[in-house]
Amino acid sequence: MTVIKKPFFAFFFLVCAIPGSAFSMDAQTLIQGSVDYYRGNASEAVVAMTIHRPAWERTMTIQGWTRGQKDSVFTITAPPKDKGNGTLKKGTEMWSYNPKINRVIKLPPSMMSQAWMGSDFSNNDLAKSDTIIDDYTHEIAGVEEQGGKKIYTVKSIPKPEAPVVWGMQKLKIREDFIILSQEFFDEDRKLVKVMTGDDIVMMGGRLFPRLWKMRKAETTEEYTLLEYKELTFKEDLPDSLFTLTALRNVGR
Amino acid sequence: MSIEIKMAWRNIWRNTRRSILTISAIVFATVLLIFMLSWQFGSYETMINTAVKVHTGHVQVQARGYREQMEIPLVVSDPAVVKAALGRTEGVAAYSFRANAFSLISSKDRTYGALVIGIDPEGEMKVSTLKQLVRTGEYLSPGDNGQVLVGRLLAKNLRVDVGDELVLLGQGRDGSIAATVVLVKGIFSSGEDEFDRGSLHMPLAYFQEVYGMRGAVHEVVILGKALDDTAGIKLSLEKSLHGQGDNGDLAVLDWKEMMPGLVEAIKMDLLSGLIMYVVLIVVVAFSILNTFLMAIFERTKEFGVLMAIGTRPGRLTRLLLLESTGLTTIGIIVGVVAGALLTWHFQVRGIIIPDAGEWLRQFGLPERMYPQLSFLSISIGSGIVFIITVLTALYPAFRVRLLKPVEAMKAV
Amino acid sequence: MMIHIAWRNIWRNKRRTVVVLTAVVIGVWAMIIMGALMRGVADQFVRNGIATLTGHIQIHARGYREDPVIENSMTDPLEVEEALAAVLPGDARWCRRIRVNAIASNARHSSGLTLVGIEPEREKGISFVGEAVSGGRHLAPGDRDAIVVGKSLIEKFHTKLDYKLVLMSQDTDREIASRAFKIAGIYEAEMEATEKQFAFVAIEAARGMLKLRNAVSEYSVLFQNNEEADSAAGRLREILPADRYEVSTWKDLLPLVTAILRMYDWFIFLWFFIVFIAMGFGIVNTMLMAVFERIREFGLLKALGMKPRLIVREVLTETLFLLIIGLIVGNLCGLATVYWLSDRGIDLTAFSKGMEFAGMARIIFPIIEMKDLLSANVVVVVLGLLVSCYPAVKAARFTPVEAMART
Structure with missing residues (x-):
């Protein structure tokens, strides 16, 4: 409960189409490029989320829409028990909707560090998903080659005043801006958790890691797996989709 | 002489x-x-x-590790087994079952996080003083469903009174989303700020339904006939619960372990x-x-x-x-x-x-x-x-x- | 004449007198010592209470005490400060604070606490945090990203100086405000609970984070002594409109502490009484003995026509002398012991975990209060004279015949 998780889950609804023709580049461009690669005007996706624990495992299906870096809305479509539960994010504010009671609740600050839907992502991971560009300074720590493609290791150090809890992030980014892994360190530079992207396939007209896995550093038995089922990129989505009313209706 | x-x-x-x-x-x-x-x-x-009597009982049976982590999946899955073991234990005056879940509590104006505690209204009366602590409104009765008792400070923070509505949002035993709308039936005041600010009680059966407990509980709260019976009860329970397959690993804790302060x-x-x-x-x-x-x-x-x-x-x-x-x-x-x-x-x-x-x-x-x-x-x-x-x-x-x-x- | 006799x-x-004096001295000593220790415990409650960001008087916007959210701030500080300038004596101090509930997190831990924006210079001498910084440095005015936190919080979060803490709260628009601070200093407080509860930043930093322009959530005033609070609060209430401001004294803010004070008054008096009874047996015994061994003397006096009333007075005067000598020595011994303990205290550190549970401090320092000293002495004199009425009356009742009959 006290462990804080962060970014990138939200990348599955942050998408855009800037083709990645990359030569040698600096770290800032690389990060900016990969964020832009996933982010865009708008996107729509269907994801299966599996929460794995030593004693149990559970999977739910989520449908999500994103627009720009500020707005997103998503709703659970399966299992039937949870169907219709939704979350709306506007900026750093979040609302939660439950169809059974037909209520929208705004998450107070005290809940932001809690797990989102019991997963290894916290509400903060969603709310502050897009801050890596501005809140960190980046440098390239290494380059390697794999399958004919360059893979850059980027060390990202948070700026002193930035409201991020991490001491450092390490990202492995392929030259075509696909993020292969993202590691989160505390201030002692000890690994806290790690997210990996696997099974890079064509989705919605572009290469995309179909499997995302967020895992705690200490154990291999506790993780959350995101599996993209569908992904489409859009030019725009209507304002009306990112409202409290839409949050209620989107799951119906 | x-x-x-x-x-x-x-x-x-x-x-x-x-x-x-x-x-x-x-x-x-x-x-x-x-x-x-x-x-x-x-x-x-x-x-x-x-x-x-406000909190722990003399002895509790819980899943091992529950006390530290308080995670909802760590349950006593078959309370009947513990019940049977208690029947064979001497010195037990009363016992009751509880279940807990940290949840979001929301009123019209405000939202706070608090511990939702499922209690058996009848059994709870025998093991705790909760009933006497209800200052406004009424204590829960066995038939109650969507009704809760709220701590005085929590009620104040949420700006609710008896009869008002609260929305609860949390996570169930299987990780599913638990949500419900309840009515404030009573407001309790123990005088202990932490307890009055951070907890809310609802009938256990309703709790199990809302949080998908499938009959499981988190704590079996046991009151001995006298304080001195604590050690005996603990020992005897540890023996008879050892290796009770279905419940996995159960821990028997006494009040000293639960309240070191x-x-x-x-x-x-x-x-x-x-x-x-x-x-x-x-x-x-x-x-x-x-x-x-x-x-x-x-x-x-x-x-x-x-x-x-x-x-x-x-x-x-x-x-x-x-x-x-x-x-x-x-x-x-x-x-x-x-x-x-x-x-x-x-x-x-x-x-x-x-x-x-x-x-x-x-x-x-x-x-x-x-x-x-x-x-x-x-x-x-x-x-x-x-x-x-x-x-x-x-x-x-x-x-x-x-x-x-x-x-x-x-x-x- | 009678005094002389x-x-x-x-x-x-002499031997008998020394024995009874010893009893009185030990009794008085015990009264003073235990009285002072109990007073010390009670006083610690008061001082801790006042130093833990309470002060003698606090001023809030009406509604803040019921509902301490950032919207309930005072938006016109000037109005309050003019009132303060008009009412407070020159030796009183005051300071402004921002106080808001927040969530602190680092990479592995997160917990709720109270974020307090202070003016480091003004805060000195008003609340404990002025002098409590034991590691790193204290806040400087205008510090943008420095935070001072308690030792216990540092331990709980497994963090250290110069590490980051991200604070999150709600700003005036009810939106989430978050900001990273660097741990610049570590403070130690009497109680672990305090160390975990409060984190301090410069008031400007707090205002920046919460989008408060020049608003203040709390004014805290400290006088030279506890008694000045009531009258000053009264005058502040006259000046500041009651529909917008709430002026509270430490007695309103710390109802528990005032209850404890009254409870200890009662305990101390009970203790005096118990000790006196134990001591009283000695006094009665001695005076009875003194009376019986002079039975012939009293008989003779009566035979010579001395009034019984005068005999009673004679015996009581003797008792009074004994008591007074005993009191003088006892008071001196007691005061000397208290003086000896006054800078050592009685250290209960080994048990301090439990002390915090009871809301007490770690070392008990005895404190002498005039009213305790006075009541101890009055108890001894009044009750001492009262119990020696028995031997006195006995002496007055000896008939000459009875007295002469005794060997």
Whole structure:
């Protein structure tokens, strides 16, 4: 409960189409490029989320829409028990909707560090998903080659005043801006958790890691797996989709 | 020897006034110590029992690791097994089941996080004081469904009153989303801010439905017939629950493990009490020494005569020791009886410490405290007085040997 | 004349007098010592209470105490400060604070606490945090990203100086405000709970984070002594409109502490009484003995026509002398012991975990209060004279015949 998780889950609804023709580049461009690669005007996706624990495992299906870096809305479509539960994010504010009671609740600050839907992502991971560009300074720590493609290791150090809890992030980014892994360190530079992207396939007209896995550093038995089922990129989505009313209706 | 005993006894009653004074001093000391010790033990027992009745019970059965992590999937999946084991356990007065889930509590204006506790309204009455703590509205009844009891400060923070609606949003046992709308049926106030600010109670059956517990619970709260039964219950439960396949790994915890702070508080109170007892014993010892010495002074002439007619100092010492033993015995017997009666009187009626109510409530203690008469308090109390008097009697008894018959006889 | 006789009489049997004096001295000593220790504990409650960001008087916007959210701030500080300037004596101090509930997190831990924006210079001498910084440095005025936290919080979060803490709260628009601070200093408080509860930043940093322009959530005033609070609060209430401001004294803010104070008054008096009874046996005994050994003397006096009333007075005067000597020595011994303990205290550190549970401090320092000293002495004199009425009356009742009959 006290462990804080962060970014990138939200990348599955942050998408855009800037083709990645990359030569040698600096770290800032690389990060900016990969964020832009996933982010865009708008996107729509269907994801299966599996929460794995030593004693149990559970999977739910989520449908999500994103627009720009500020707005997103998503709703659970399966299992039937949870169907219709939704979350709306506007900026750093979040609302939660439950169809059974037909209520929208705004998450107070005290809940932001809690797990989102019991997963290894916290509400903060969603709310502050897009801050890596501005809140960190980046440098390239290494380059390697794999399958004919360059893979850059980027060390990202948070700026002193930035409201991020991490001491450092390490990202492995392929030259075509696909993020292969993202590691989160505390201030002692000890690994806290790690997210990996696997099974890079064509989705919605572009290469995309179909499997995302967020895992705690200490154990291999506790993780959350995101599996993209569908992904489409859009030019725009209507304002009306990112409202409290839409949050209620989107799951119906 | 027997003639000496007779002499000593006669001496005691030769000067009734003096003897009664000495005995009174001893009686007072005995009564005081017995009462103080009973009071102290009684307040510990009150403290423990109150805390136990607000929170933990004497013993709890939970899934191993639940106490530290409080994660909802860590359950006692088959309460019936524990129930059966409890049926075979001696010393159990009552037990009840609880389940907890940290949830988002939302009113019209506000949202806070708090612990939602599922209780069995009937069973809970036997193991906790929750029912008595309900100050506004009513306690839950067995048929209640979507009704809850809210802590006073939580209600204040949420700006709700009895009859208002609350929305609960949390996570169920299987990770699914648990949400419900409930009505505030009652507002409880334990006086303990943390409890009143951070918890909300609902009927267990409803909890199990909302949080998808599939009949499981988190805590089996057990109250022993007496505090002393705790260890026995724990041991016996550990034995009979060991390897009860279905429930996985169950832990049996006693109140000391669940409330380490309380144990520390008692230790510390004993320590600061010790300072007071030492000072008190010094004062009492001097008061008794004083009466003994005075008696000897007063009888200087008598001793002079006795020595002059050939009584050996050794015999005189023995005589005096016998006398003081007699006085002490009478004093302690009377003291124990009087002390026990006095303590018992307050044990039945209770004592209200003026102005302490608010403070005591903050630590979950009732305003009215009850001393607890026990073999321990009586034996320690009278034991201390006995040791003091014997020690103080030694001094005058041996001092008398230094008397010179001629001078002594001249004394007034 | 009678005084002279009484004085001589008590020294007729020196040994006896010394014994009874010892009893009185020890009794008085015990009263003073335990009284002072109990007073010390009670005083610690008061001082801790006042130093833990309470002060003698606090001023809030109406509604803040019921509902301490950032919207309930005072938006017109000037109005309050003019009132303060008009009412407070020159030696009183005051300071402004921002106080808001927040969530602190680092990479592995997160917990709720109270974020307090302070003016480091003004805060000195008003609340404990002015002098409590034991590691690193204290806040400097205008510090933008420095935070001072308690030692226990550092331990709980497994963090250290110069590490980051991200604070999150709600700003005035009810939006989430978050900001990273660097741990610049570590403070130690009497109680672990305090160390975990409060984190301090410069008031400007707090305002920046919460989008408060010049608003203040709390004014805290400290006087030279506790008693000045009531009248000053009264005058502040007259000046500041009651529909917008709430002026509270430490007694309103710390109802528990005031209850504890009254409870200890009662305990101390009870203690005096118990000690006196133990001591009383000695006094009665001694005076009885003194009376009985002079039975012939009293008989003779009566035979000569002395009034019984005068005999009673004579015996009581003797008692009074004994008591007074005992009191003087006892008071001196007690005061000397208290003086000896006053900078050592009685250390209960080994048990401090439990002490915090009871809301107490770690070391007890005895404190002498005039009213305790006075009541101890009055108890001894009044009750002492009362109990020696028995021997006195006894002496007055000896008939000459009875007296002469005794050897």
